[in-house]
Amino acid sequence: MAILQVKGLTKNFGGLVAVDHLDLEINKGEILGLIGPNGAGKSTVFNVISGYFKPSAGKVFFKGEDITGLRMDKIASKGLVRTFQHTLLYSDITVRENVLAGLHLQYKSGLFDALFGFRTAHKRTELERRATELMEVLGLATRSNEPSGDLPHGYQRLLGMGIALSSNPDMIMLDEPVTGMNAEETASTMSMIKRMAQEMGTTILLVEHNMKAVMGLCERIIVLNFGKKIAEGSPKEIRQDIAVIEAYLGAKANAT
Amino acid sequence: MRPVQSGVKVKTARRFNSKLVITIVILILLFLIPTFVSSNYYLRIFINMLYMIMLVAGFRLVLSAGIFSMAPQAFFGIGAYTLALFVTRLNWNWWLSALLAGVFAAASAAIIGRILLRLKGIFFAISTLAFAFVLLLVWRTFPFFGRHNGIFNISAPDTIFGLEFGSLVSYFYLALVLAVITMLVMYRIEKSRFGFTLHCIGLNADLARSTGVNVMLYSVAAFCIGAFFASFQASIQPATFEFNVLMLILLYAVIGGVHSVWGPVYGVVIMTVITTGLTYIPNYDPKIGPIILGVTLIVVMLRFPKGISFLLESIPGWFRKASSKKDNEPYGNTSS
Numbered sequence: 001m002a003i004l005q006v007k008g009l010t011k012n013f014g015g016l017v018a019v020d021h022l023d024l025e026i027n028k029g030e031i032l033g034l035i036g037p038n039g040a041g042k043s044t045v046f047n048v049i050s051g052y053f054k055p056s057a058g059k060v061f062f063k064g065e066d067i068t069g070l071r072m073d074k075i076a077s078k079g080l081v082r083t084f085q086h087t088l089l090y091s092d093i094t095v096r097e098n099v100l101a102g103l104h105l106q107y108k109s110g111l112f113d114a115l116f117g118f119r120t121a122h123k124r125t126e127l128e129r130r131a132t133e134l135m136e137v138l139g140l141a142t143r144s145n146e147p148s149g150d151l152p153h154g155y156q157r158l159l160g161m162g163i164a165l166s167s168n169p170d171m172i173m174l175d176e177p178v179t180g181m182n183a184e185e186t187a188s189t190m191s192m193i194k195r196m197a198q199e200m201g202t203t204i205l206l207v208e209h210n211m212k213a214v215m216g217l218c219e220r221i222i223v224l225n226f227g228k229k230i231a232e233g234s235p236k237e238i239r240q241d242i243a244v245i246e247a248y249l250g251a252k253a254n255a256t
Numbered sequence: 257m258r259p260v261q262s263g264v265k266v267k268t269a270r271r272f273n274s275k276l277v278i279t280i281v282i283l284i285l286l287f288l289i290p291t292f293v294s295s296n297y298y299l300r301i302f303i304n305m306l307y308m309i310m311l312v313a314g315f316r317l318v319l320s321a322g323i324f325s326m327a328p329q330a331f332f333g334i335g336a337y338t339l340a341l342f343v344t345r346l347n348w349n350w351w352l353s354a355l356l357a358g359v360f361a362a363a364s365a366a367i368i369g370r371i372l373l374r375l376k377g378i379f380f381a382i383s384t385l386a387f388a389f390v391l392l393l394v395w396r397t398f399p400f401f402g403r404h405n406g407i408f409n410i411s412a413p414d415t416i417f418g419l420e421f422g423s424l425v426s427y428f429y430l431a432l433v434l435a436v437i438t439m440l441v442m443y444r445i446e447k448s449r450f451g452f453t454l455h456c457i458g459l460n461a462d463l464a465r466s467t468g469v470n471v472m473l474y475s476v477a478a479f480c481i482g483a484f485f486a487s488f489q490a491s492i493q494p495a496t497f498e499f500n501v502l503m504l505i506l507l508y509a510v511i512g513g514v515h516s517v518w519g520p521v522y523g524v525v526i527m528t529v530i531t532t533g534l535t536y537i538p539n540y541d542p543k544i545g546p547i548i549l550g551v552t553l554i555v556v557m558l559r560f561p562k563g564i565s566f567l568l569e570s571i572p573g574w575f576r577k578a579s580s581k582k583d584n585e586p587y588g589n590t591s592s
Contacts, residue, residue: 050466076468084466090459101456102467167467 003028003171003203004049004080009058011041011048011227018044020227021058026171031197031204033218035211035238037247041227042207043085046173050082051075063170079170083177088160091149095140098148098159099131102166130166138162138192154185158192165196171203172196178213186210190217215239223247286432290425299424305528306431310438311501312508312520314485317442319514320451321478322458323373324381328486329501330388335361335487337401350413358484365483369476385502392498438485439521445481446517454478507549511556513563522564527552 002025011019019041026032034042047053049060051072060068062080089098135141138158143151148159157177164172177193178186190213196202208214214221215235223231223238225247231238238244293299315328335357342353372383395401413421413430421427445451453474457464461471512523530552531545560567 052462071470072462072465073468073470076466081468082466084462088463090456090463092459093455097452101452101464104453104456104464104467104469163463163467 002026003063004205005059005061006045006049007059007061009045009048009060010056011044011053012056018227019048019055022224022227022229024222024229026203026205028170028203029197029201030220031193031206031218033214033221034205034207034224035209035214035221036224036230039226040224040247042224043175044227045224046082046175046205046207050080050173076167076169080173081164081167081169081171082173083160083164083175085175085179088156089148089163091147093148094145095135095148095151095159096131096144099134099162099166100127102163103127103130104167134162134166138165139188154181154189157181157185158189161189161192165202169202171205174204174206174208176208177206178208178210186213193217283436286436287429289432290428296424299428301528301532303424303428303431305524306428306435308504308508308524308528309435309520310485311505312512312524313438313442313517314482315505315509316514316517316520317445317454317485318478318482319509320458321454321475322461323475323479324377325384325479325482326381326502327368327384327388328482328505329498330384330391331361331365331483331486332501333391333395334364334483337395338487354413358487361487362480362484365480366476369479370472373472373475373479388502439517441485442517450474450477507553511553511564513560513565515562516565516569518569519563519565522568526564 004024004026006022006024009019009022010017022041022045024032034045036042044053048055051067051070051074054069058068059066062075062078065078067075067078067080090101093101132141132144135144138161140155140159140162143155148156151159157180161172161174161177164174174193178189181189193204193206194217197204206214206217215238218235221231221233221235221238222229223241223244225243230243230247231241233241289302290299293302311328311332315325318325318328338357338360339350339353342348342356343350348356368384368387372380372387375383421430445454453464453469457469457471457474465471508520508523508527510523511527512519512521516522527549530548534540534545534548556563
């Protein structure tokens with residue numbers, strides 16, 4: 001059963017076609033990789049699906065529901081969240097507060113609740129419990145009271161994932177989850193992502209340049225170049241695909 | 257493990273109580289001010305301080321969501337004109353008109369906010385400033401708003417709960433009650449989930465959106481509350497709604513520190529004490545005032561970029577650190 005269906009997705013920026021009639025489907029619980037050379041339109045695909053940009057044409061269905069062009073927070077509240085490449089976390093506040101901020105959807109409180117303190121105490125302890133749980137899963141429990149901006153880079157990315165995860169989504173889109181990490185951090189993040197898919201049943205779509213990580217994690221990979229899908233298949237198939245090799249290394253001058 | 261934990265509980269409970277006691281003592285002292293201060297000159301300074309605190313507090317709340325509005329004085333003006341028009345032209349009850357003033361200011365903030373909040377950062381700031389100037393022109397141009405003279409002969413507040421308005425002392429109490437309510441609401445918001453979400457939006461609006469926060473709704477709400485409290489104090493005394501008011505608001509906010517709810521209070525009180533103290537210098541030239549304000553601003557920006565509140569609120573921390581270094585160790589160990 002496809003949880004996310006993208007049909008004929010197109011995004012133009014003026015004359016530039018960043019994404020060109022892209023079709024893709026992701027099954028529930030799957031880890032799907034989206035790769036391609038720089039400027040292939042991977043991030044644009046993310047931005048359009050997550051509601052950051054409105055598509056120029058095409059449709060996006062999530063859990064069978066048309067979510068094309070909805071606001072980002074609406075889409076997030078339907079259970080499809082994303083992480084960012086750069087703006088990962090709220091850097092001025094502590095790790096714990098970051099996770100608590102991610103729990104926003106579980107704790108919608110109106111202004112009147114805020115002013116008069118209605119039914120907040122019970123919910124607050126419940127939230128604190130969930131935050132602690134999440135930080136233990138992420139391995140950040142010992143650092144919970146540190147300002148998140150002081151964390152090492154690898155932990156910051158992990159926390160960014162934790163914020164996305166805290167809303168208990170059906171599907172997460174990870175934008176370069178292991179970029180800039182050392183081998184050890186990459187390995188632990190990869191096992192984190194695997195656990196998310198296997199234990200929590202979260203569907204994962206990820207963009208990543210680290211080929212080793214992508215090949216190791218994904219069951220299926222889609223390759224983009226100039227906004228078009230040029231290949232789709234298992235890691236093994238992708239590795240041997242001539243169009244993919246050409247896209248990354250350039251076509252030989254004498255090739256026809 | 258057990259005794260340590262219970263120890264912590266007792267400590268926090270005691271600290272909460274001492275905070276409450278201090279708050280009550282300060283409140284009582286504030287309400288006793290008119291018995292110590294009889295001169296109208298000083299009472300006016302106090303009233304000025306109180307209404308400035310309300311303006312700055314509203315500005316800070318809006319700023320905490322990362323929204324840099326340059327129109328608090330415009331909403332102040334909307335409130336003041338609404339009140340004045342209803343009281344003078346329609347002879348409505350003063351209190352009802354004051355309430356309407358707040359509603360009007362908040363409603364216009366909702367409309368303006370919904371339109372302008374699509375813009376970000378400096379673009380939003382400039383467009384709010386333009387809005388403020390246009391409003392000022394409207395008030396200055398149309399006879400309905402009294403043109404350059406404004407609206408005068410606004411009657412004093414009607415008697416309420418047996419309280420008669422007339423003397424400056426009664427206005428002081430009105431200002432004080434409104435300021436206390438304002439700060440109470442600001443404090444509640446700061447400690448609430450709503451305030452926390454506003455802070456998160458201020459830190460990283462895109463991330464907030466990605467976790468399901470309706471950023472527009474929260475921003476407009478903050479903008480409305482800010483406008484409401486800006487108009488709140490219009491009921492006290494009709495002042496000018498000009499650019500210099502905005503400059504004062506910014507100055508007090510920066511000097512007091514925007515990271516703390518109490519920043520506006522510190523900023524206003526400290527700067528008022530300085531500027532009032534200056535007038536005691538023999539042969540004082542009033543032109544020196546702005547220079548001193550400017551110098552203070554520069555010193556605060558360089559030495560305490562987070563404002564006076566950051567400095568003041570870190571003082572108790574120094575003592576706690578010095579006295580309970582040993583106590584802190586076990587917690588560090590248990591968590592690792």
